[in-house]
Amino acid sequence: MLKLDATDPRFDADFTRLVNARREADADVARDVRTIVAAVRDEGDAALAAYTKRLDGHDLHESGWRIEPAACRTAWEELEPALRDALQLAADRIAAFHAKQVPADRDETDAAGVRMGARWRPVDAAGIYVPGGRAAYPSSVLMNALPAKAAGVERLVMVTPTPGGEVNPLVLAAAHLAGVDEMWRIGGAQAIAALAYGTERIRPVDVVTGPGNAWVAEAKRQLYGVVGIDMVAGPSEIVVVADGRNDPDWIAADLLSQSEHDPTSQSILFTDDAAFADAVAATVDQQIGTLATATVARAAWDTNGAVVVVETLDDAVPLIDRLAPEHLELACDGPLADALFAAVRHAGSVFLGRHTPEAVGDYVAGPNHVLPTGRRARFASGLSVLDFMKRTSFLACDPGALAAIGPAAVALAEAEGLPAHARSVALRLGR
Amino acid sequence: MLKLDATDPRFDADFTRLVNARREADADVARDVRTIVAAVRDEGDAALAAYTKRLDGHDLHESGWRIEPAACRTAWEELEPALRDALQLAADRIAAFHAKQVPADRDETDAAGVRMGARWRPVDAAGIYVPGGRAAYPSSVLMNALPAKAAGVERLVMVTPTPGGEVNPLVLAAAHLAGVDEMWRIGGAQAIAALAYGTERIRPVDVVTGPGNAWVAEAKRQLYGVVGIDMVAGPSEIVVVADGRNDPDWIAADLLSQSEHDPTSQSILFTDDAAFADAVAATVDQQIGTLATATVARAAWDTNGAVVVVETLDDAVPLIDRLAPEHLELACDGPLADALFAAVRHAGSVFLGRHTPEAVGDYVAGPNHVLPTGRRARFASGLSVLDFMKRTSFLACDPGALAAIGPAAVALAEAEGLPAHARSVALRLGR
Structure with missing residues (x-):
């Protein structure tokens, strides 16, 4: 497990190494x-x-x-x-x-009389x-x-x-x-x-x-x-943001709920309370011993786990965006959780408040648990109905509508050096 | 150019060859x-x-x-x-x-008090x-x-x-x-x-x-x-469905507007009128000679062009679905065009009626011209705003909401052999 302190002069270099660590296929x-x-x-x-x-x-x-x-x-x-x-x-x-x-x-x-739209089908x-x-x-x-x-x-x-x-x-x-x-x-x-x-x-x-x-x-x-x-899926990961008013036992269990998936899983805690960070780290070590999944969880936590102490929880936001984590748990009071969520740009799924462990979303809440990993939440979304549908766009012009917009198409087609494009419109304009 | 007649006993084999013809990277x-x-x-x-x-x-x-x-x-x-x-x-x-x-x-x-949703960001x-x-x-x-x-x-x-x-x-x-x-x-x-x-x-x-x-x-x-x-893009393609009441000149220009893009482009006409098919084929040959893009258009039309005569235009629908074309032009009266559109399952973009040449959609109509090719309209959509955004799902439970749905999560986590998942929920349920 990696311990980082945001006030450390080497922090930027160390955190960049954490962000770029590759845990994927070779x-x-x-x-x-x-x-x-x-x-x-x-x-x-x-x-x-x-x-x-x-x-x-x-x-x-x-x-x-x-x-x-x-x-x-x-x-x-x-x-x-x-x-x-x-x-x-x-x-x-x-x-x-x-x-x-x-x-x-x-x-x-x-207004030009052009009918257009989009139709979704499975x-x-x-x-x-x-x-x-x-x-x-x-x-x-x-x-x-x-x-x-x-x-x-x-x-x-x-x-x-x-x-x-x-x-x-x-x-x-x-x-x-x-x-x-x-x-x-x-x-x-x-x-x-x-x-x-x-x-x-x-x-x-x-x-x-x-x-x-x-x-x-x-x-x-x-x-x-x-x-x-759906997505190129990599090892699972969680970022937990927690202030010192959480029960270390709860947060340790949250971190381990990712670690126990696979030796390549990653769990990262951000906290503004150094003593709390130490308490969680100690509790993780205690809890691991009691798990039937101890071997996997210990390998994942030792190799890929991290505890990052920041000065304020707001300071965690740009760091989280660099990680673009699959799961982000904001274990603090509701208004602060909402404010942090509003500030974060990149995360697959977000769990707000002290009573929303990530695992409840894995099973029964409703939103999908298939989520982008490996920093792909920068551009990708969790699995949804859209992954099983496709959209067909459509267009219909009557002679009046074509008269309104067709001449511009002819001009552009000619400028692009595509005479058959231009002719297919021009013929219908009576040119 | 390939001429096919749906009543020909070899039609199925020939059409299957057309569907499977590969025009892509090796x-x-x-x-x-x-x-x-x-x-x-x-x-x-x-x-x-x-x-x-x-x-x-x-x-x-x-x-x-x-x-x-x-x-x-x-x-x-x-x-x-x-x-x-x-x-x-x-x-x-x-x-x-x-x-x-x-x-x-x-x-x-x-009703259980579980807050959940989805947030879109660029x-x-x-x-x-x-x-x-x-x-x-x-x-x-x-x-x-x-x-x-x-x-x-x-x-x-x-x-x-x-x-x-x-x-x-x-x-x-x-x-x-x-x-x-x-x-x-x-x-x-x-x-x-x-x-x-x-x-x-x-x-x-x-x-x-x-x-x-x-x-x-x-x-x-x-x-x-x-x-x-956005998509793995291949050579461009158009399917035109036209009855015998179209002007062969218009339809020939529509077919050539794809052929002139690239020697690998594909243009296919479906019609229920054999004489009209011949007229269009003859007109294509005449028009090609007049194009500044003649070399490309001729290569594409000769190699990848096809004219398919079907008994009724309805018969074209399952054939179109096998091709899942990038562009589909339904050059017939409005009600029939609408009916054919409703029946077709797979196409990137559809152009309805006699006055909607595909080229008007390439330039000025509004819908995107970046569309799935190579039969990918079976599962893919044209370029849209969604390609530049991603969705973050979120979840928030208060103690009451977690009490309502948490026990099921604990049961499933235990059944899946993931004890840290179960513990992260159970601890918050006071177990």
């Missing part, structure tokens, strides 16, 4: 992924079966390529009732929040990636599937690796609840390639979303343009 | 671009100067790195008045259309690419710069190659009109890399948009994630 991953993607494109199901055998340790021809809807329904029905209620509450709230994201169409006619088919192993999260199924459903996507496909052939019943239950139409037991870069190009068994989709490891993220990046993707 | 381009991008990332301005010398034939240290705002103002003032008026009309209409795209923020509190800096040479279009400057301005972007940077050191006064005038803040005489993949990574002279930007050749498009694809990009 060139080797990109090369491996290119090989896998080309194999799936050229060899289809045969490549999928070979990679699944090698990487997930099971033979798709024996374990089965698909996960059947009946298996998902059974998983849902056999779920412990308290957990079923929790998933249902989460699904209802997520669906309600995302339903309001569906954009309105536009259809206007202006993509025909979407694929969602659900990790297996350490990160097999039913919450991610809901967060990816429900925006697609709210968009009106007719064919919703889920891919998930089943290492050793094992499936996660919670993931199946969530897929049932979310209304996933089609499920395949494949993962990694090979699953992304299958969704993008299609294979003998799997029809291609138009958009692929969902979290994954470095290979999955790199495959999405490489296949962007063949399909739409 | 592996060699990707390899070259990786080399250029790495050089600019590692060597900055030195690499920029070397590539500009080699590819654009001028020495940046002599010709100057920047284009000065004063040069743009002069270009604007010296413009022929009719052209200045045309550019001003275009700018006013484009600005008005895009201003209405700025999304509204959300801030709601639900990116800090955007870079727009403006091609030199054949495709140096002032209209593209307006179409890229004005949405960024409408979004509220504070630093708008333009890069444009100036082969042999020559600048295009129309492009400079449009940059002045659009309010571009900063201009650099660089182009190609090296310019995209400079915008993404920054160099000694050029500060990095957050989003890069704008058309370009295969190297530019591939550089944007490779740098997606380092910066935001």
Whole structure:
């Protein structure tokens, strides 16, 4: 864990190093992924079966390529009732929040008589990636599937690796609840390639979303343009801004809730109270020992954790903007939290006040938990209904409208040296 | 030019070949671009100067790195008045259309007392690419710069190659009109890399948009994630649907207005009238000879043009959806055009009726002319204000709201094996 003090003369250099620290895929991953993607494109199901055998340790021809809807329904029905209620509450709230994201169409006619507008439609088919192993999260199924459903996507496909052939019943239950139409037991870069190009068994989709490891993220990046993707996702991260009036136990738990995700996760505390900073650091060390996720959390905190003491919390704002964090928790009184939020330019999602731990947003609040990482909140947004829709603009001129604006188009087309453009307008103007 | 008849038994196979025809960058381009991008990332301005010398034939240290705002103002003032008026009309209409795209923020509190919402902000800096040479279009400057301005972007940077050191006064005038803040005489993949990574002279930007050749498009694809990009753009394309009551001259000009862009451009006519199809094909051949762009237009039409005769115009709809064209012109009476538009699922921009040539949308109508190509209208949208903004979601719970939804979060976190997540909520519930 890195301790920084904003009054230290070396602070600028140290903080810049923190901002620029790379925790993401290297060139080797990109090369491996290119090989896998080309194999799936050229060899289809045969490549999928070979990679699944090698990487997930099971033979798709024996374990089965698909996960059947009946298996998902059974998983849902056999779920412990308290957990079923929790998933249902989460699904209802997520669906309600995302339903309001569906954009309105536009259809206007202006003073010149030109009719124009924009029409939104869902993509025909979407694929969602659900990790297996350490990160097999039913919450991610809901967060990816429900925006697609709210968009009106007719064919919703889920891919998930089943290492050793094992499936996660919670993931199946969530897929049932979310209304996933089609499920395949494949993962990694090979699953992304299958969704993008299609294979003998799997029809291609138009958009692929969902979290994954470095290979999955790199495959999405490489296949962007063949399909739409949500975002290039990197390791998770949180910035917590807390004054000295917080309970160190609460803030330590908040920091660890990111650290426990993955050894590459990053948790950073900004505080204006040096004694509080020390108390939180000590509490983090105590809490780690009690976690079932201690090994991962300790690795992440030791390597990527940071505690930054600033003179005033306002001083944290420009530093936060340089980090553009995925999650930003503003653990202070409401009015100050609102003021800090108004001042911050770049963050994926913001959690306001002392009673809004980031984890409540991971599960049940409503907004999406798929968010831009690695400083990408400078330009990117969390997953939404818009990722599963596309806009078609349209235009209609009658002769009067074309007479009003057409001559300018002719002049510009001629100036650009495009005579057929000019002629297509001029002919209709009777020239 | 390919002639197809939907009643022909080989039609399905032939049309599938047309849909799958690749007109885009190959592996060699990707390899070259990786080399250029790495050089600019590692060597900055030195690499920029070397590539500009080699590819654009001028020495940046002599010709100057920047284009000065004063040069743009002069270009604007010296413009022929009719052209200045045309550019001003275009700018006013484009600005008005895009201003209405700025999304509204959300801030709601639900029945459980949970406050949540979304806040939109512009990116800090955007870079727009403006091609030199054949495709140096002032209209593209307006179409890229004005949405960024409408979004509220504070630093708008333009890069444009100036082969042999020559600048295009129309492009400079449009940059002045659009309010571009900063201009650099660089182009190609090296310019995209400079915008993404920054160099000694050029500060990095957050989003890069704008058309370009295969190297530019591939550089944007490779740098997606380092910066935001608008879209992976390929060769331009138009589908025209026309009944036999159109003037073949008008429709031929519409088809050629795409063909004259580039030898890789594609123009396709669907009609239900075989005699009209022949008349248009003959007229295209006549018109090509009269164009200053004849060489390009002929190459594009001969290689990528197609005329498809269908039994009814309704039959064209599923074929159009497979092509998902960038531009779709529905040249028939208004009610039929509206009905066809309602039936089509995938198109970048649609032009309704007999008096709406696509070219009027290229210049002055208002909607953007930067549109998804290469079947990407299945999942992608034209350039808009949203490409220059990002959304931050937010959440605020008071103790009562957390008591209502927190227990479900604890249950799900425990089920997912994430104890620090559970603890961060449970502590605040007094557990």
